[in-house]
Amino acid sequence: MDLGTGALWERIRDAALEACRRSTTAAEIEQVRVAYLGRRGELTAALREVGRLTPAERPAAGEAGNRVREAIETALAGRLMEIADRELVRRLQNETVDVTLPGRRPAVGHSHPLSTARRDIERIFTSMGFAVADGPEVESDWYNFEALNMPVGHPARDMHDSFYVDARPGPDEPAGRMLLRTHTSPVQIRYMRARAGALPVRIVAPGRIYRRDDDATHSPMFHQIEGLLVDRDVTFAHLKGVLAEVARRLFGPETGLRLRPSYFPFTEPSAEADASCVFCRGTGCATCKGSGWIEILGCGMVHPRVLEFGGYDPEEVSGFAFGMGIDRVAMLRYRIHDIRLLFEGDLRFCEQF
């Protein structure tokens, strides 16, 4: 062996580096390391030979040998890293999924369009200081008609074709027939009486109502939200202001509001409120029958007699009231043309919302 000339070192180095280059796995790298740098490795053996050289030869040979060791170690470490990188890449490749397969969607249910509409309307009013009130659906003639200024024989009763039920009013209520309420307006009377003269009265009352009517636009069961504000100095201007704000929040900031004189026995003056058509922006379309306006609610100033029935003095306080069809809002918003779809419960319909 010629430790002095360096030829040996070069041969070992070249062979080791070549073996390192050919290795493709961590195990092969380990074999190379053992073969050259292990206890019985070729380089280890050669270095052991350096001890037998003369003291003068030893330093140069030792140095050359150690350089070769360093070179091999560096090469092995580098190669090992390369192999690890390649293995990671391969592993990631193996773990690759078909991203076009469907995701696992959480099975979350769908809120009914009527609930969504009701909640939206409720939120608008609660943000304007209205509390949410409630009343029974089986109502007495007195609350449903009499106290709302519709005595027996009143022509407006003809528009409230009622379902009657076989029950009697409670012991502390005026006698009379019981029916499924035809509007949410009885809550006006109930709430005013519960407030016992306190001011203000500021509520909305959503709920189911019933009339004997059945076609694509009328269901025997439908939904209304009642509103009532009673206080000192409440004027028609307040009614207009509140409703204009509600129309904008419900149908969009561009929405205009128009009031037309109308008739309800429990309000005077009375009005029908139209919102500018959300579909055609007022230019006329099939939904608004070409008029550019869509009827959204009936309203007016609370009739003095209704205030009296509620226990308030019409000379002291005034108020406004309105009733909005929730089904109608939902039908407009989601473009539902047959009201019966709302109640049928076909999940293919319900899951669209």
Add this chain to the structure above:
Amino acid sequence: MRVPLSWLREFVAWDEGAEELASALTARGVAVESIDRPGVGAAGIVAARIESVETHPVAGRLRICRVRAGTRTGRVVCGAPNAAPGMLAAWAPPGAVLPGGKTLGIREFSEIPSEGMLCSPEELGLPGGRGGLLELPGEGASDGDDLVGALCLDDPVLVLELTPNYAAHCQSILGVAREVAAWTRGTAHRPGAEPAEDGQRTSAAAAAVHIEVPGLCPLYVARIMEGLRHGPAPLRIAHRLAQCGMRPIGGVVDVTNYVMLELGHPLHAFDLHRLVDGLVMARRAGAGEKIVTFDGHDRTLQASDLVIADGRGPVAIAGVMGGERARVTPETTAILLESAIFDAPSVAQTARRLNLPSEAAARFARGVDPGMARPAADRAAQLLQETCGATVLAGAIHVGPGVASRFITLRGRRARGLLGIRLSTADCGRHLARLGFRIQADGADRLRVTVPGWRPDVAEEVDLIEEIGRSVGYDNLPLDLPSGDPGVELPDPVKTAQDTARSVTLGAGYTEVQPYSYHGVEVWDRLRLSPAHPWRQAVAVTNPMSRDQALLRTSLLPGLLQTLALNARRSRVDAAVFEIGRVFLRSPDGGRPQEPRRLGVAGYGALQPGTWNQPADPCDFFAIKGLFEEILARLGIGPDTIRWERAADRWPLLHPGRCAAATVGGTLLGWLGETHPEVTAAFDLPGPAALGELELGAVAGLRIRTPKRRTLPRFPAARRDLAVLMARDFPAADVLALIRETAGELLAEARPFDVYTGPELPEGWRSVAFALTYQADRTLTDAEVESAHTRIRTAISRHPGLALRS
């Protein structure tokens, strides 16, 4: 109410087009539903005399008519049965355009060419009259006349949808004209009505009128006419009646209808010679008294009904319908024309009871202007003179006390306060005057307002304020937002329970539905309910429109099952639905029913269907139970406080082994289960459905707690498992209770995580594995945990019916 614009123009002038007029009226509360233009585009249609009619040589159903229109003649094939020689018909010759735009030419019918066509009323866009040709009356038209102009074929008609309050004053051309005049600030004019009277004889000498009940008939005006000749009404009258939706039938009736439409005052004509003793009397009917009305029906009257009677008996039900005996016929030559005022509620009540909603009754029921009684009689007399050649006897018979004017005091302050507008009291008066009210100042801020006779709907001060509002224009009234404190909303625990139930249920995969609140009786039979089952104690609807509206629901589950059935019918594989709604519980004494709110859930198949890499999550007993546990836990009712018990006989619709009631301290909170196989079959479901109901009111009654913060454990927990052998019907909850009792305070949690039955276990036994977690506010030693765990193992092995599984 239908208002032809050509007619309206005879009463009032305006410059704007039909659309502007319609929106102005709508803005005033006289809602124009649509503008009917039946004849738009019509041209070249002429009146033609049919000179001869032959049967078609090939098609026997058809006829060949030779027609003449002035100098023009033609041959027209037609199929109408009423084509007859001498008839004046509407001819659309080649080149003419029908309403709707169809242009006519020459067309062959079985080898006979037809020059245009003869038209039916329908083809001309006129209401009424089907299956025959329009027959033009002989008078007032001659062949060759341009019918588009003469019939106002292209005249727009406003279709009004009147609210009950305007039904009184806008059910006439005059009434609508008054509204137009108030809009244009012009004046409405009535056409002159001065019949040329026979100076020699007076109405008063020819007949007598007597009122027995002035309360029900405060005014009766009668005019007498003689020498009438019956014939079809002139074209103009006939066409206008048709435009307004009434069928022209000729003679006196067309004229009385015409005047009613024009002035709003219903008139009635009696054949004078058939009135016994030449007398009419307004009196109450005798109880059980009978009359044959002119539609041929026998009517039995009551003492509350007002009748017009002659010397023999009733000849009309006042304001509702005339009688057969003294009715006007084509042979009638002399009439007594009645123009009266009848009590509105009385007419309404009689018309409703006899189910006779005539045009006259509808108007009397809303109130009729007493001031129009005489002018209406005069107008009819004048028209009858023109059209039937009547001789009008001098003067009219006037009987009755009349109707006093009504006054209302208006406070300007009140008007301003309610409308929220700055408007002087005098200006309030000016607005009212424009609408026909008479105004007198009454102190500084008050007006004494006389209500015109045509406004029976205006009864009190607020009604006047509405009139001011609509005169100013609702669009011109100001906008404001209310000030002042908003109301105080107390938190409603039922609403909290409802909101929580809702969001948890939605999140668990159930979709909200809104079934009807009512159902039919047969649903109960499909639910296996015994006749005495509490669910059958329902409030009944006494006048349902169909059988499935007969009963108010006593549970949400029938509706949800029907919803599932509908979706199953439509091939739905998985379905999970819920509703939050009310049920109606009959009060034992028949009084006001209770209306508790409930959450109802139901589903079949999977809540989360299986996917290519995930098994399905079934909607079964434990899905619903878990849902209820989660809702209750979030409302502060922990699973440890709820007692679950099988209750097979209470809900026969449920599987007897898979149903449970949840109670807390004896209060029933809910029930759930899987459907009984018979119910699954009765609803045609693809498999058992799981369903349940939660009483939100009862849940809310258990004081909903706001969760309080607990210290998070800082030290590691130790887990030990424990497998316990027990009989199949030994409740796992009892084992849990035993574990908790014996564990001491180191046990933080214990839950079953596996249930096993298999051949190596004794028959009827199962093994339940529990995971126990020990934890404390320090690091536990093995010895401590082992000691607690051993205590539990010992307790279980000593407990009868339990054994440790090694």
